Amino acid sequence: MKYPQVLAFVRAATLGSIRAAARSMDISQAAVTKTIKTLEEDLGVALFSRGVRGATLTAAGASLLPRAMLIVGQMELLPGDIRSDERGRVSMGVLPVATALLLPHALPAFVVSRPHAPLRIADGFLSTVLPGLRDGSLDFGICAIESDRLTNFFRFEPWFRSRAVVVARRDHPLAGRPCGIGDLVRYGWVYAGSRASVLDLFFNHPRSGAADEPLIIEAQNVTAGIVAVKSTDAISIAPGELAAQIVANPDIVLLDVTDPLPETIIGLLTRADGSLSANAQMLVELLRAAAQRIPGLEHC
Missing domain, CATH: 3.40.190.10 (Periplasmic binding protein-like II)
Known part of the structure; x- marks a missing residue:
C-alpha cells in the first residue's frame, strides 16, 4: 500500500466522486481510477461499488476510511513539522x-x-x-x-479536579433555599456533555428517589445552555471554578445543594x-x- 493510493481513496470517498478527487489532486480521472483499482487489488477487496449514481463505499471501504483519513491527516502535518518557521497547524x-x-x-x-x-x-x-x-x-x-x-x-x-455546582434561573422554585438531590431530579436538566453521565450522577443517585427520566435539553454551546436555563425550569451542572463568571449573569444563580456533588478529573x-x-x-x-x-x- 502506497501513500498516493491512500490519498486517492480518501479524496474519492470524502469528495463523493472520482472526478472531484482528480480535480483536487490535479491529475486525470483515469489516473485516480487506476490508483484506486491498484489499491483494491493490493488489499484483495472492493472499496467502492460502482453504479449509475457513481462510486459509493462498500463495507470494506467504510471500514478503511477512518484509518486512511488519519494517514492523510498525519502526512499533511509533515511540512509544518520540519519548516524552520513552525507553520504547522x-x-x-x-x-x-x-x-x-x-x-x-x-x-x-x-x-x-x-x-x-x-x-x-x-x-x-x-x-x-x-x-x-x-x-x-x-x-x-x-x-x-x-x-x-x-x-x-x-x-x-x-x-x-473540578467540583460541580448547580445553576438555575434567578426565580427558580429551588433558588434561595437549601435543596438536595431529591429536589433537583424533579426538574429538567440542561447538559453539554454526556447525557449518560447526567443520569448516572443525579437520577441514579441513591438519594434521588426519581421514578421517571426527566426532560433533558442538550445544548451544543454555552449560549444555548444559558438561554435554556434562563427561560425554563431546567437546571444545569457547571464547573465550580467558573462560579464567579456564572453568577455575574444577573439572571442565573447557584443553588444551595446540601448533598455532595460529583467531581471530575480534567x-x-x-x-x-x-x-x-x-x-x-x-x-x-x-x-x-x-x-x-x-x-x-x-x-x-
Whole structure:
C-alpha cells in the first residue's frame, strides 16, 4: 500500500466522486481510477461499488476510511513539522472550564512563539474529542474523561479536579433555599456533555428517589445552555471554578445543594499510538504549565 493510493481513496470517498478527487489532486480521472483499482487489488477487496449514481463505499471501504483519513491527516502535518518557521497547524478540543482557566495563560505565549501556526479550538466534550482523535482531525483534547470510555486507543494525563455546582434561573422554585438531590431530579436538566453521565450522577443517585427520566435539553454551546436555563425550569451542572463568571449573569444563580456533588478529573487526552507535532507539543506544555501554577486548583 502506497501513500498516493491512500490519498486517492480518501479524496474519492470524502469528495463523493472520482472526478472531484482528480480535480483536487490535479491529475486525470483515469489516473485516480487506476490508483484506486491498484489499491483494491493490493488489499484483495472492493472499496467502492460502482453504479449509475457513481462510486459509493462498500463495507470494506467504510471500514478503511477512518484509518486512511488519519494517514492523510498525519502526512499533511509533515511540512509544518520540519519548516524552520513552525507553520504547522494545531487542532485541539478544550472544555469550557479549561478554556476559561488555561487559555488566557497559554495562548499569548504560543502566538508570540508561533505567529504563523494556524490554530483550531473545538469543543472539548468527549462527543467531539474522541472522534477527532480517532480520525486525526484533532491533535489532543483537554477534557474530563469517563473511565468506561477510555480504551487502549487513548492516553489520559490527569491535571486537576473540578467540583460541580448547580445553576438555575434567578426565580427558580429551588433558588434561595437549601435543596438536595431529591429536589433537583424533579426538574429538567440542561447538559453539554454526556447525557449518560447526567443520569448516572443525579437520577441514579441513591438519594434521588426519581421514578421517571426527566426532560433533558442538550445544548451544543454555552449560549444555548444559558438561554435554556434562563427561560425554563431546567437546571444545569457547571464547573465550580467558573462560579464567579456564572453568577455575574444577573439572571442565573447557584443553588444551595446540601448533598455532595460529583467531581471530575480534567487533563490531557491524546492517541496512545501517536506523537504530537512540535507545535502541538509546545501548546500542550504551555497549557500544562498554566494548570500547575493557577492558584486554587486541586491538582492531581
